[in-house]
Amino acid sequence: MAASIQFALQSPITGNKRNSTTSIGVSSRFCYIKLGTEPSMRWVCVKRKCSYDRRILTVSCQKGVTSSSKEGEAWKQSLDGEATPLSVVMKFGGSSVASAERIKEVADLIISFSEERPVIVLSAMGKTTNKLLLAGEQAVCCGVSNVSEISELGLIKELHLKTVLELGLDKSIISVLLDELEQLLKGIAMMKELTLRTRDYLVSFGECMSTRIFAAYLNKIGVKARQYDAFDIGFITTDDFTNADILEATYPAVAKKLHGDWIKDSAIPIVTGFLGKGWKTCAVTTLGRGGSDLTATTIGKALGLREIQVWKDVDGVLTCDPNIYPKARPVPHLTFEEAAELAYFGAQVLHPQSMRPAREGDIPVRVKNSYNPQAPGTVITKERDMSKAVLTSIVLKSNITMLDIVSTRMLGQYGFLAKVFSIFEDLGISVDCVATSEVSISVTLDPSKLWSRELIQQASTEAFNVLRKNGVNVQMISQGASKVNISLIVQDSEAKQCVPALHAAFFESDSLPELEEAGFSDNGAPVPSISLL
Numbered sequence: 001m002a003a004s005i006q007f008a009l010q011s012p013i014t015g016n017k018r019n020s021t022t023s024i025g026v027s028s029r030f031c032y033i034k035l036g037t038e039p040s041m042r043w044v045c046v047k048r049k050c051s052y053d054r055r056i057l058t059v060s061c062q063k064g065v066t067s068s069s070k071e072g073e074a075w076k077q078s079l080d081g082e083a084t085p086l087s088v089v090m091k092f093g094g095s096s097v098a099s100a101e102r103i104k105e106v107a108d109l110i111i112s113f114s115e116e117r118p119v120i121v122l123s124a125m126g127k128t129t130n131k132l133l134l135a136g137e138q139a140v141c142c143g144v145s146n147v148s149e150i151s152e153l154g155l156i157k158e159l160h161l162k163t164v165l166e167l168g169l170d171k172s173i174i175s176v177l178l179d180e181l182e183q184l185l186k187g188i189a190m191m192k193e194l195t196l197r198t199r200d201y202l203v204s205f206g207e208c209m210s211t212r213i214f215a216a217y218l219n220k221i222g223v224k225a226r227q228y229d230a231f232d233i234g235f236i237t238t239d240d241f242t243n244a245d246i247l248e249a250t251y252p253a254v255a256k257k258l259h260g261d262w263i264k265d266s267a268i269p270i271v272t273g274f275l276g277k278g279w280k281t282c283a284v285t286t287l288g289r290g291g292s293d294l295t296a297t298t299i300g301k302a303l304g305l306r307e308i309q310v311w312k313d314v315d316g317v318l319t320c321d322p323n324i325y326p327k328a329r330p331v332p333h334l335t336f337e338e339a340a341e342l343a344y345f346g347a348q349v350l351h352p353q354s355m356r357p358a359r360e361g362d363i364p365v366r367v368k369n370s371y372n373p374q375a376p377g378t379v380i381t382k383e384r385d386m387s388k389a390v391l392t393s394i395v396l397k398s399n400i401t402m403l404d405i406v407s408t409r410m411l412g413q414y415g416f417l418a419k420v421f422s423i424f425e426d427l428g429i430s431v432d433c434v435a436t437s438e439v440s441i442s443v444t445l446d447p448s449k450l451w452s453r454e455l456i457q458q459a460s461t462e463a464f465n466v467l468r469k470n471g472v473n474v475q476m477i478s479q480g481a482s483k484v485n486i487s488l489i490v491q492d493s494e495a496k497q498c499v500p501a502l503h504a505a506f507f508e509s510d511s512l513p514e515l516e517e518a519g520f521s522d523n524g525a526p527v528p529s530i531s532l533l
């Protein structure tokens, strides 16, 4: 099939239409078009079914979103007209690859899906990322000569070397990285500082080692695999170290590399989660904690895959955090919007940004349990049957700050809210929930979006009743435009008791558990929000 496409592009700025023959590449479901020749113009991804029409495409160009034309050209050459045979991406979190035994189990799981031709994304083994960060903190103050004695460095070495040994692999696959890691820690000790940039480079050792070990193990047992560092295959990000955003240029570059290599010599790609490369600095960046989920959905969208699988240590997305309330149960279906809200409000199970590429590519995300693969898990799609849904899940977010602004000067005035929010903007503080009256505004400060739908009335009334019966004073309620969330703000000291009470009311029997008498401290201290999704 030819993949050269005629598009009449309409400039979003001038409104002028201009004919443009934009040669592009296609993946199995998408095609990418580069708008303009300047590097600052963005890639646009459209559904492949549109790609063979001559049609007007109106697009908005985002400032600051960049793409390299060189990559686009190379990508075009490799993908022209060809659908990728890769079909799913499977991401395994730290808990799924925490030991040699777990790695063997995950390898067996992948082999059992061999007809899928998967791309594998891995996080660092177990709690390695936390240990690397602690080692970095210790290096800042321990002195160069004591770096070898840092306890976390010892634990990291021990875990990885033991794993390599138990899997029957050659330790040379990680020994260079372990030496480099120690050198880096000595550098930190010498400088007596740990910048955000260095922090990202430091934690990257976790994913770099886990993927090398896993690929080597698959090859050893006769399953052809190829290891990739995400920062070397086109994961191009902003330079916001520790919390970088993926840039549009990533999609064609990653698709080109993974698809092209597969076509030349098919081997299961094993990709480092969580990592990218800053587009200006070219340094290693990270996508925020838990960012491997986002790596997986980005690959899913780039290649237009059939499904994105995120394998965890729980039976899917649950009705609440099982660490707070063990009776939490799996939620079988969620929409992208609901899952994103859950994640924004702090449900640790998914990375807050990870739903965006899946939603844009309309690719189902399945959250599964690598310890219990038979469990159906949670399927996240664009739409689901909402006819019986009242409440989906409860998230508790601690230590948010609530600010009450009271001024009689607001009465009958205009522009007051605008002034307040411009101050937050100047300070770079994102506002979470807002409630207003004629003379006051209450805001909670943290990132999120909120909703309203018919059922919200029922859900919020019932939630209020549950909390009132249990003596909890709701300080603020907020529902916003995204239609999938209500937030109730209560005192920190009462928050953990609210979750079982709400869970029992909405997901269990009719009888409600009584909360213990809780002292209300009204001292304006940070309060948590309970988000009811």
Ligand SMILES: Nc1ncnc2c1ncn2[C@@H]1O[C@H](COP(=O)(O)OP(=O)(O)O)[C@@H](O)[C@H]1O
Binding pocket: 092, 093, 094, 095, 096, 123, 290, 311, 312, 313, 314, 316, 317, 318, 319, 320, 321, 322, 323, 347, 348, 349, 350, 393
């Ligand atoms: N609503 C929720 N549903 C499922 N898990 C949750 C929820 N809220 C918090 N969690 C926690 O998230 C953990 C899974 O996420 P994460 O640690 O990122 O997994 P992984 O490292 O395997 O990717 C679970 O073990 C659970 O403790």
Ligand SMILES: N[C@@H](CC(=O)OP(=O)(O)O)C(=O)O
Binding pocket: 092, 093, 094, 095, 123, 124, 129, 130, 206, 273, 274, 288, 289, 290, 291, 292, 293
């Ligand atoms: N290892 C990184 C990235 C990640 O996604 O981890 P996990 O999948 O284990 O949450 C972290 O701990 O943040």
